[in-house]
Amino acid sequence: METIRVALVGQPNVGKSALINSVGNARLRVGNFSGVTVKKEVVRFSRDGYDFEITDLPGSYSLTDYTIEERVTREYLDDSDYDLILNVVDSTNIERNLYLTTELLALNKKLVIALNMTDEAVKEGVHIDEQQLGKILGVSCIKTSAIKKTGIEELIQAIIKSYNLRENRFHLQFSEVFEQEISHIVSFLEEKKIHCKISLKALAIKLLREDKETYLRFHEEPIWIELQPIVNDAYQHLYLHYDTKDLDDIFNDEKAAMAKGAVAETVQLDKQVKQSFTDKIDTLLMHQFVGLPIFLFLMWGLFQLTFEVGSIPMDWIDAFFALLIDGTKSFLGDTELASVIADGAIAGVGAVVLFLPNIIILFLGIALLETTGYMSRVAFLLDGFFHKFGLHGKSFIPLVSGFGCSVPAYMAARTLKNDRDRLLTLFIIGFMSCGARLPIYVLFVGALFSEEQTGNILFLIYISGALLGIIAAKVLKMTAFKGDDEPFVMEMPKYRLPSFKLIWHTVSAQAMMYLKKAGTYILLASVLIWFASNYPKQPEMEQQYQVKIEQAETQQSITALTNELALYKLENSYLGIVGHASEPFFSPLGYDWRMAIALETGLAAKEVVVATLGILYGLGEGEDEQSSGLIDKIRTNISLPAGISFIVFVMIYLPCLAASMVFMREAGGWKYLGYLFVFTTATAWILSFLAFNVAQFFT
Amino acid sequence: MKLNDIKKGQSTTVIAVIAGRELKNRFSSFGLVKGAKVTIEGHSLAKKTMEIRINKTHIALRSSEAEKIEVT
Numbered sequence: 001m002e003t004i005r006v007a008l009v010g011q012p013n014v015g016k017s018a019l020i021n022s023v024g025n026a027r028l029r030v031g032n033f034s035g036v037t038v039k040k041e042v043v044r045f046s047r048d049g050y051d052f053e054i055t056d057l058p059g060s061y062s063l064t065d066y067t068i069e070e071r072v073t074r075e076y077l078d079d080s081d082y083d084l085i086l087n088v089v090d091s092t093n094i095e096r097n098l099y100l101t102t103e104l105l106a107l108n109k110k111l112v113i114a115l116n117m118t119d120e121a122v123k124e125g126v127h128i129d130e131q132q133l134g135k136i137l138g139v140s141c142i143k144t145s146a147i148k149k150t151g152i153e154e155l156i157q158a159i160i161k162s163y164n165l166r167e168n169r170f171h172l173q174f175s176e177v178f179e180q181e182i183s184h185i186v187s188f189l190e191e192k193k194i195h196c197k198i199s200l201k202a203l204a205i206k207l208l209r210e211d212k213e214t215y216l217r218f219h220e221e222p223i224w225i226e227l228q229p230i231v232n233d234a235y236q237h238l239y240l241h242y243d244t245k246d247l248d249d250i251f252n253d254e255k256a257a258m259a260k261g262a263v264a265e266t267v268q269l270d271k272q273v274k275q276s277f278t279d280k281i282d283t284l285l286m287h288q289f290v291g292l293p294i295f296l297f298l299m300w301g302l303f304q305l306t307f308e309v310g311s312i313p314m315d316w317i318d319a320f321f322a323l324l325i326d327g328t329k330s331f332l333g334d335t336e337l338a339s340v341i342a343d344g345a346i347a348g349v350g351a352v353v354l355f356l357p358n359i360i361i362l363f364l365g366i367a368l369l370e371t372t373g374y375m376s377r378v379a380f381l382l383d384g385f386f387h388k389f390g391l392h393g394k395s396f397i398p399l400v401s402g403f404g405c406s407v408p409a410y411m412a413a414r415t416l417k418n419d420r421d422r423l424l425t426l427f428i429i430g431f432m433s434c435g436a437r438l439p440i441y442v443l444f445v446g447a448l449f450s451e452e453q454t455g456n457i458l459f460l461i462y463i464s465g466a467l468l469g470i471i472a473a474k475v476l477k478m479t480a481f482k483g484d485d486e487p488f489v490m491e492m493p494k495y496r497l498p499s500f501k502l503i504w505h506t507v508s509a510q511a512m513m514y515l516k517k518a519g520t521y522i523l524l525a526s527v528l529i530w531f532a533s534n535y536p537k538q539p540e541m542e543q544q545y546q547v548k549i550e551q552a553e554t555q556q557s558i559t560a561l562t563n564e565l566a567l568y569k570l571e572n573s574y575l576g577i578v579g580h581a582s583e584p585f586f587s588p589l590g591y592d593w594r595m596a597i598a599l600e601t602g603l604a605a606k607e608v609v610v611a612t613l614g615i616l617y618g619l620g621e622g623e624d625e626q627s628s629g630l631i632d633k634i635r636t637n638i639s640l641p642a643g644i645s646f647i648v649f650v651m652i653y654l655p656c657l658a659a660s661m662v663f664m665r666e667a668g669g670w671k672y673l674g675y676l677f678v679f680t681t682a683t684a685w686i687l688s689f690l691a692f693n694v695a696q697f698f699t
Numbered sequence: 700m701k702l703n704d705i706k707k708g709q710s711t712t713v714i715a716v717i718a719g720r721e722l723k724n725r726f727s728s729f730g731l732v733k734g735a736k737v738t739i740e741g742h743s744l745a746k747k748t749m750e751i752r753i754n755k756t757h758i759a760l761r762s763s764e765a766e767k768i769e770v771t
Contacts, residue, residue, distance in 0.1 A: 061725070061728040061729065062724065062725075062727075062728035064721070064724050064725070064728070066721060066724070066725055092755065093754070093755045093756060095730065095754055096728075096729065096730045096753075096754065096755075096756050099727070099728055099730065100728070248720055248723065248724060249723070252723070252724065252727035252732055253732060253733065255727070256727060256730065256732045256735075259730075286741060286750065288741070288742065288743065288744060289744075291743075292744070376759060377759075379759065380743055380748050380750060380759040381743050381744075381748075383743070383747060383748045383759075383761065384743055384744060384745055384747025384748055385747075387747065387761070393748075487721075487722045487725065487760075487761070487764055488748065488759070488760060488761045488764065489722070489725050489726065489729070489758060489759070489760045489761075489764060490758070490759050490760075491729065491756060491757065491758055491759075492750065492757040492758065492759055493757075
């Protein structure tokens with residue numbers, strides 16, 4: 001069977017994905033475009049003896065490199081193998097959409113246009129003569145509606161028909177002045193019998209656009225001597241006519257004029273004065289004073305939902321994995337294999353799966369914000385404040401999510417389209433103290449401050465973390481991410497109710513990607529950490545203690561001896577050796593080797609810090625922040641300045657392994673994780689050093 | 700006059716866009732080109748950002764960017 005490869009192109013919010021999802025019997029494959037975190041969806045189905053392979057390209061306003069999405073689309077259209085472009089157009093806003101269509105026509109590929117959202121256009125009194133539009137553009141135009149599922153079969157037939165057309169006529173009609181210059185060049189090329197893969201008209205346009213490859217090709221040929229003055233003449237005429245020497249301006253003008261011309265000839269508008277649904281909502285949501293509070297309330301709701309409702313299945317997952325660990329241990333017996341599977345692999349993977357409910361709820365919320373069109377309004381409301389610190393209005397959502405858990409926060413930063421804005425946001429998310437750090441704060445504040453002060457100090461920790469983050473953003477913006485401000489120009493799309501299928505599809509794809517990728521890294525890392533804290537073995541010591549424990553008379557001394565053994569084993573494990581080795585690094589901050597190890601195990605997960613301190617300060621494992629024994633131990637072993645310095649370090653240093661891996665993936669490479677490590681560690685060290693010395697001065 | 704001098708609810712016509720290549724291309728893909736009719740729909744607090752409308756497209760932009768658009 002023959003395969004028709006279709007590139008699906010359209011501006012954002014035209015219902016491109018919905019249209020392709022409404023084709024029956026389609027198989028969908030989700031992946032990534034190579035090298036970037038842009039989702040690539042390929043849809044396959046068969047009809048009338050043809051196999052269709054449709055690649056859904058990211059929504060683009062035009063074929064430029066303004067965002068990663070647009071770059072991906074342009075590169076795909078330029079370099080990949082495909083038979084035909086399917087351009088999806090929003091019928092209710094056809095003029096702006098046709099701007100992209102003119103750029104697609106210039107590519108000189110076979111093209112079919114889907115005039116989508118026809119039902120909505122009819123309601124709004126927009127009538128399009130698709131036959132006439134098709135004639136003007138020289139391609140088939142089919143009216144479709146993804147929601148009402150109309151026009152889908154006609155569209156498929158049009159694709160098959162267009163695919164089977166031999167000749168591929170170039171139909172892009174520029175203004176008269178422009179066409180004249182083109183025809184001069186074309187007739188010269190004809191006289192010289194130039195042969196080319198693309199039509200001569202397309203070639204002439206490439207020459208006029210100063211297309212590098214075309215120039216390189218002609219530069220080596222003898223014909224260049226004759227061609228150059230002709231092209232040069234054309235430029236002079238165009239410059240004179242358009243009163244500018246900027247070719248981009250000239251082409252942009254041409255494209256806009258073509259879109260406008262096509263609309264004038266084919267679209268009829270019913271007069272209407274009725275305020276649209278979107279305008280009505282926007283008078284409230286976009287209100288100068290009320291808009292922001294409403295948004296904050298919605299965010300608060302989403303936040304509550306994510307971490308309150310999310311904690312219910314989290315408890316089940318936690319219990320399930322605890323059961324699994326116990327089960328594995330009792331099934332395999334007290335062996336090394338059981339330990340590495342249960343304490344290493346299962347515990348580590350369990351820690352990742354634990355965050356899944358949070359991620360699903362948060363992404364459901366974000367998907368709703370985005371697909372309904374509210375997100376760009378929020379960015380509009382908040383950009384004034386965030387821009388002062390070099391951030392973007394959309395940075396708000398990832399930053400707020402960071403207070404719950406950094407993992408979904410890093411993923412939420414995807415809503416930022418611009419590379420630099422996104423990286424800057426990714427770098428400061430860690431400053432928003434995540435939920436897993438709370439036990440550490442509770443433990444230290446409880447041990448070092450009076451009970452009445454606890455609440456205030458905790459609040460102070462969270463607020464100063466956020467403030468530090470914003471200051472860090474400003475500093476990074478002035479140093480590492482220096483450069484012009486990225487412009488803030490975005491469309492505020494119409495409010496639309498998203499289809500359930502599409503939302504589910506987005507959320508489940510994101511959840512699967514999280515599970516697959518973070519899961520594999522975590523599995524490996526958990527086993528490594530398990531190994532580092534259990535090896536090398538100390539068989540002699542263990543035997544000695546075994547004897548002592550057997551001889552011990554009271555339960556108390558047995559516990560003491562068991563703890564002593566655990567401490568000895570940990571101190572002499574690879575992890576302990578690292579802790580001792582890193583002591584000089586931490587001693588200016590007032591930490592001993594035990595605090596150093598606690599911080600280092602915290603790199604795996606912040607929850608581990610309290611557990612590690614529990615073991616190291618002579619208590620059994622499984623201590624939590626409530627245990628007064630541990631609080632007493634902290635109080636007697638750690639001075640107030642060292643404690644404050646420890647809190648400051650925990651506030652700032654690298655997030656847990658799961659988050660770091662997600663950061664690495666979202667930022668786009670190991671090197672960024674390296675930068676983040678250096679940046680957070682240096683900031684944490686300096687500020688802890690300051691905190692330690694200032695506190696020492698006052699006590 | 701510049702676009703950010705126009706009051707809420709008023710309409711105007713674009714004379715020229717004086718901006719870098721990237722931003723200018725962005726503007727034109729939204730239909731904001733010479734001769735386009737623009738309506739000011741609203742401002743955010745302290746007029747840091749503004750909402751404009753061209754045909755049926757609503758666009759949010761910063762005042763610092765609106766300054767780059769010459770209007771009648």
